[in-house]
Amino acid sequence: MKAIVHVGLKPGVLDPQGKAVADTLGRMGYDEVHSARIGKVIELDLEGVAKDKADARVKEMCEKLLANTVIESYRYELVD
Amino acid sequence: MKAIVHVGLKPGVLDPQGKAVADTLGRMGYDEVHSARIGKVIELDLEGVAKDKADARVKEMCEKLLANTVIESYRYELVD
Structure with a gap:
């Protein structure tokens, strides 16, 4: 099973890396x-865990x- | 219009950041x-460009x- 975690800065939080990219372009x-x-995508390969338990565990890993x-929000999906 | 660009390491390329995350977890x-x-998601806010022209330009920006x-592959989608 895979967990695809998307992490990005909360709205209103300054993004210096994003600004540098925009300025350079x-x-x-x-x-x-x-x-x-700019955001991150973290792809986790999970083994030997049931889907419902994996959901709670991935949430913990994110937190x-x-x-x-404090400055980032996240969402994730579990993919078989 | 927005361009959502997904950048990730090519298969087979070592991912030290990913390894550090997995080891820590x-x-x-x-x-x-x-x-x-670990991959990146770059969200570009585009103004005053037609969709077909934007497609070619975003590809150029990625390249x-x-x-x-050399070590990364990318894909992108244009969102109105």
Whole structure:
């Protein structure tokens, strides 16, 4: 089973990495780029765990390690 | 219009960041985590460009800046 975890900055939180990407693209001539925001996708390979238990465990992993819940939000899906 | 760009390491390319996440989760007691791979999601806000032109331009942005095509692969979708 796989867990696909999407982690991104909460709205309103400054994204310096995104700003750097947008500014660089602007300098490269891509004026249509108004802004950019960068997020993470974490793909976990899970073995030997039932789906319902995996759901609770992945949530814990997000809360404890994968996302900084002060400035980031996360969502995840379990894929067989 | 938005362009959602997904960038990830090509299969077979070592992912030290992913390994660190998997090892840490293992030490935290999440033994079901066999491995982890980390990717990026770059959300671009595009203004004043037609969809067909945007498609070619976003591909260029990926090839030139957003992905290191030696070790990374990318895909993107345009969202109104």
